Amino acid sequence: MRFLQFLIMFWVGLYAQWALAFLPIQHWQTANGAQVYFVENHDLPILDLSIEFPAGSSTDTAETSGRAGLVQRLMSMGAGDLSEDRIAETLADVGARLGGTFDLDRAGLSLRTLSHQQERVRALDVLAQIVQRPEFLEKILERERARIIAALKEADTKPEVIADRTLMKLLYGKHPYGLRESGEPDALAALRRQDLVDFYRAHYTAGNAIIAMIGDIKRDEAARIAEMLTRNLPTGKTYKTLPPVEKPVPIIQKIAHPATQSHIQIAYPGLSRKDPDYFPLLVGNYILGGGGFVSRLMNEIRETRGLAYSVYSTFAPYQEKGPFEIGLQTKKEQAEQALQLTQKTLRDFVEQGPTEEELQAARQNIVGGFPLRIDSNQKILGYLGVIGFYDLPLTYLEDYVKAVEKVTVAQIRDAFKRRIDPAGMVTVVVGAAD
Secondary structure, eight states: OHHHHHHHHHHHHHHHHHHHHTOOOEEEEOTTSOEEEEEEOOSSSEEEEEEEESOSGGGSOSTTTTHHHHHHHHTTSSBTTBOHHHHHHHHHHTTOEEEEEESSSOEEEEEEEEOSHHHHHHHHHHHHHHHHOBOOOHHHHHHHHHHHHHHHHHHTTSHHHHHHHHHHHHHHTTSGGGSOTTOOHHHHHHOOHHHHHHHHHHHSOGGGOEEEEEESSOHHHHHHHHHHHHTTSOOSOOOOOOOOOOOOOOEEEEEOOOOSEEEEEEEEEOOBTTOTTHHHHHHHHIIIIISGGGSHHIIIIIIITOOOSOEEEEEOOBSSOOEEEEEEEEEGGGHHHHHHHHHHHHHHHHHHOOOHHHHHHHHHHHHHHGGGGGSSHHHHHHHHHHHHHTTOOTTHHHHHHHHHHHOOHHHHHHHHHHHOOGGGOEEEEETOOO
16 A cells, blocks of 8 residues: 555656646746746647736725725726727637636736637737726726625625625734725725726836736747737836734624524634745645545544534635635534534644644645646646746745655644634634524
């Protein structure tokens, strides 16, 4: 059995090294300051591209909540001499697909197109107009704002939304990460077109742009594309410095709800993208609750006691400390028992750390599953965007596997003891028993 495991890990490791060897990331800067990250790959006649900016929800304030998301949403609904319908029709004609990114830190757009010149040029022209000449038309603003507000009001009746929204407010307080990504209805209703235009001009600048590309083109063509996408962007570089995340006030908030199950979420400030404890916390979390059916929480909560169908723990890294979160759903009458057991499992893990056997299994699973993280151009594109936005080393993908392999039990125990305070968590139970 051990020989079979060794053989599997050997071939997986060999494949990972082979894949990484063919992912040389090229990096340069455009004439007006945009950062470009490019991987040349001629396996398929496809080009995947993204352009992102530091324009996520944390750039809003309580008074302008929802502005950043509305800007990103409306950019592709009319730009330059292209109407909303014309954008959709042109992309459909050439078989291209437009996407987007929006979270606490980042906002941007992505494009998948055939690499053949005729289709590629038309698709990139559409993207260039969207990025550089968004119209933010009044009638579309009114339509989309109404849609978002209606969706927010409907979402606010759902227990999982109530739990998540309450958790982030308790965890971050007045910190920008505590703002609702989609915005608040009252703040959205007060926004005017000029607010969107001003935000776009301040944040969607060439100096702020991170361009990621992978696909069937040469370096010189990638350079021309990057220049074309950014030459008419507002100039300069503006980057909002976020305040550090403070420890929250520990609390258990129970919210009544007619749902048949209780939704339980527990959180604490976790880690940032450049956190020195990144890999010990990452591997430790896999053992605690990030590894699915092989995790401690799953074994204790589901397998041993049958208190929940699923339970998880996760770290969400951002520019500042994103949330470390544990979540589960259970029957209302079992909510208190499930919560106490979850808290105990976390306390025990923080105090004692994992066993050597748990660590060995986690390392094998993480490293063994790593090739699946880079098995498509779109997945690699996502990594290129993260590497560029957070200024990570170009060797990040190769370093990832090596760093996971070096993590020790002592490092995990030390990192969790210093970074996670089980007594300091914020907890939300939506649908608590009467």
